[in-house]
Amino acid sequence: MTVSGILDPLTTAQSWKEAGREVAIATVIDTWGSAPRPAGSHLVIDGEGNFEGSVSGGCVEGAVITEALDVIASGAPKMLEFGVADETAWRVGLSCGGRIRVYVERLG
Amino acid sequence: MQLKALVKLNAARRDRKAAVVVTDLSDDKVQVILEGDAVPGPLGEEAVKAFRSGKAGTVDVEGQPLFLNVHLPPPRIVVIGAVHISQALAQLAPVAGYDLTIIDPRTAFATEERFEGVELIADWPEDVLKDRPLDAYTALAAVTHDPKIDDFPLSEALRAGCFYVGALGSRKTHAKRIERLKELGRTDNEIGRIAAPIGLDIGAASPAEIALATLAQIVQAFRRRDLVTAG
Missing domain, CATH: 3.40.50.720 (NAD(P)-binding Rossmann-like Domain)
Incomplete structure (x- = not known):
């Protein structure tokens, strides 16, 4: 992982917050089966829905961003789960057939 | 996570120092451990394992569900x-x-x-x-x-x-x-x-x-x- 590049989500999160923007950090906590991004991967989101990084191959990012806006508004962290067996999979699932758990927290 | 913790983590990563971020999933508390820090007890042992393996994961420490994320500089x-x-x-x-x-x-x-x-x-x-x-x-x-x-x-x-x-x-x-x-x-x-x-x-x-x-x-x-x- 490179730290210097502009595509580093944690560096982006810091600079957004320092610029006065609201920020949420989403982190892959667990994966089961084939999952596109390993545990520890980050997606960072600002209060207007801008984002950097990834928690999947693009399959569930839209849903995570929506939830992140809630987390920014409420300040309470959320645990999200995505997978083929999940009811939400009909709307936003992982095409690879895996399952992931994503933790979303507000940067205070 | 507080901005202060993120600033500490990003500074360590820029300086090519290994760091483990511990998130308590029950109360949202975050702790940043840098390589060489003295951390006593079971959390210290889990941090050592994480630094060694370089792999992120959840562990149970004294009944608390913790997520340990590892940031190692690329060798x-x-x-x-x-x-x-x-x-x-x-x-x-x-x-x-x-x-x-x-x-x-x-x-x-x-x-x-x-x-x-x-x-x-x-x-x-x-x-x-x-x-x-x-x-x-x-x-x-x-x-x-x-x-x-x-x-x-x-x-x-x-x-x-x-x-x-x-x-x-x-x-x-x-x-x-x-x-x-x-x-x-x-x-x-x-x-x-x-x-x-x-x-x-x-x-x-x-x-x-x-x-x-x-x-x-x-x-x-x-x-x-x-x-x-x-x-």
Whole structure:
């Protein structure tokens, strides 16, 4: 992982917050089966829905961003789960057939 | 997570220092542990495991569900000497996931043609290392046979705590090298860390085989390195 590049989500999160923007950090906590991004991967989101990084191959990012806006508004962290067996999979699932758990927290 | 914790984490990552971020999933509390920090008890043991494996995951510590995220600097190899062994090592290192840089002030050796696509710096190690300091996630292999070129970076690598320090040369050559490194202020303990003759003992004979033995020794040193934080 490179730290210097502009595509580093944690560096982006810091600079957004320092610029006065609201920020949420989403982190892959667990994966089961084939999952596109390993545990520890980050997606960072600002209060207007801008984002950097990834928690999947693009399959569930839209849903995570929506939830992140809630987390920014409420300040309470959320645990999200995505997978083929999940009811939400009909709307936003992982095409690879895996399952992931994503933790979303507000940067205070 | 508080901005203060993120700033601390990002600073460590920029400085190529390993860090573990501990998130308590029951109450949203975040703690940033840096390599070398003393952390007592079961959390310390889990942090040691995380630093070693480099893998993120959830653990249960005294009934609390914790998520440990590991941020390790990418390991890299610095080779002193643009010789035949280095040509083979430059091909092998990327396969094992290591970045590689070659430094050699001798412009006859350090040519683009011999090292196509490899990061090659035709300058004295003294000058190069000023801007690009060695660190604990760097392996240094000195393979020029020339004390004028090898000695300074070897001494610097020991001082900076490189996870691997190897030097090419026979036992006789190494005995003389030890005396010179002592004059540069290195202790017996530090000097004892040098892998010399270089490479795992697999009976390597050709330059490519020596490169392979050296890379295997570097991997061994990285996977078994000591990063104890248990208090």
